[in-house]
Amino acid sequence: MKSNLRLVKTNLLIVFILIAANAIAQNDPLPSWNDGAAKKAITDFVARVTKDGSPEFVPINERIATFDNDGTLWNEQPMYVELAFTFQQIAKMAPQHPEWQTTQPFAAVLHHDNKALAASGDAGIVKLFIATHTGMTTDEFARTVSDWLATAEHPRFHRLYTQCIFQPMLELLAYLRANGFKTYIVSGGEQEFMRPFTEKVYGIPPEQVIGTQFKSQYKINGGAPEIERLPEVLSLDDGPGKPENIERFIGRKPIAAFGNSDGDIQMLEWTGSNTRPNLELLVHHTDADREYAYDRQSTMGKLDKGLIEAAEKHWIVVNMKADWKTIFPSATVQ
């Protein structure tokens, strides 16, 4: 059985990687984190739940960690990456939609009229999302997203959006996985907008990516099955939608949850109610020089009630400026 021998080899390889990882870890599993309360809380927690025979030991199959994406794993200013994608898609699709020149909220996007766009409110944003995210097959949408991400750059950092990810969080993902955690994304972003890049960029496979979902419809087109994305939201994965979808997709309560905005509060509350030892953390964007500084007044990633609840519930609040040595990966890996 060649295939089993292959698995034996794979597992021997894992053993050697783990031995190597162990050697590195003894130096520092989180080299981009400054020594401080946040880093210590993380490493102490991992030590507690992985200590064999301890009453706080958590079996591997219950080591679920959930991460918000926008503002937690990658940059979300001056606007959510998915919103930048949406606006650029509207511009690209406009020639086929002459009516958009005089119809809101499309006209606002095409004429860079932020006042009119703001006036269109959440309902306006949903219309833009539906126009750009639905009415095609799942395969077609994945290709459109992949093509866009291959060249789209951040307006300030002039690097690909997929390189505007947070190096300290990449280390945290790897550190948790090296300790037997299964890492999930649980994001307000649309699920299929994330799946084309999360495996390569974060090491998170599509089946561990949970986000806002549109309804869909299976059909046969010219003999070939396809799934069409329908213009109606099935589930909004934000606020209370996060624990609801965690329960629906994973069916276990996480023991660790990471966010950065008020939309993550319920996910952290839910994780905090685990009878197992658990860890909750919010990234506070405090570094205007290296990234952005924002919280209570921000349109994107507003963090207001979260700071109050963090203080009450002893959630870890990362001070990006003080706690992180570096923000983005130095090597420009695609």
Added chain:
Amino acid sequence: MKSNLRLVKTNLLIVFILIAANAIAQNDPLPSWNDGAAKKAITDFVARVTKDGSPEFVPINERIATFDNDGTLWNEQPMYVELAFTFQQIAKMAPQHPEWQTTQPFAAVLHHDNKALAASGDAGIVKLFIATHTGMTTDEFARTVSDWLATAEHPRFHRLYTQCIFQPMLELLAYLRANGFKTYIVSGGEQEFMRPFTEKVYGIPPEQVIGTQFKSQYKINGGAPEIERLPEVLSLDDGPGKPENIERFIGRKPIAAFGNSDGDIQMLEWTGSNTRPNLELLVHHTDADREYAYDRQSTMGKLDKGLIEAAEKHWIVVNMKADWKTIFPSATVQ
């Protein structure tokens, strides 16, 4: 780092288990399957997709296998196990609902009036499901299901329902996993009815169980977060709902799919459209002596169009009577 050393040990253990499994596999990975076309098609397929360097090799992260549950992994006659649960719950809850004595479809269940029950149709069944499956928290429902499964027995086989599982399919699940496959359940049954037992009984963890889903609502009750099950179906995981939910939950097309009824056709079609080598299989219940014989005329697990499509598309059709040496596990493991 104790935890990494622990993982090293775990992986060394996996290596030894795989070496042992390899030795057994060289004898026969599917001992409860008689030699024949079905068994050969399965083992040939696994050999092809796991052969390193072959053009048909499929990377481990794409080795997704999806299994229907009712009639594919466990018995579904004389009625779906979940329907038996539902009827018994109705009887148990009846004292608190005196109005059910005179209201359909509840009266039909309480008075064993199959004619009235049939007359209530699918809408009646949905009412029974809503009355027994919703209006409580996810934790409460999981406990109710676990308690019921701990003692509920099959009326003919006089063994626990969780022991009326198919031994050949248990071997198939283990064989695929030993070859790097990730095994999923994709069932018309309600998701949270399955999760309390699938990990122990099939080795399938809750995050790999996809089923019909009810809407839910996160809320804080006396300071504690909980998720309430709402009386409205979010997604029906049957027929076209199967590929729709596979795409939503897994985000990859399976390379192997296993079913037994017309409700599995679309899942098999979807899998068959994979550009990777792929395998589709239907279990045909042909053994009235050891289990049940049914197909085109059956109310539960009707298999009619599936047999036609199987012939056209060269899906494997398992003849239970001829292909399976044993039906249920001999040891009564709980």
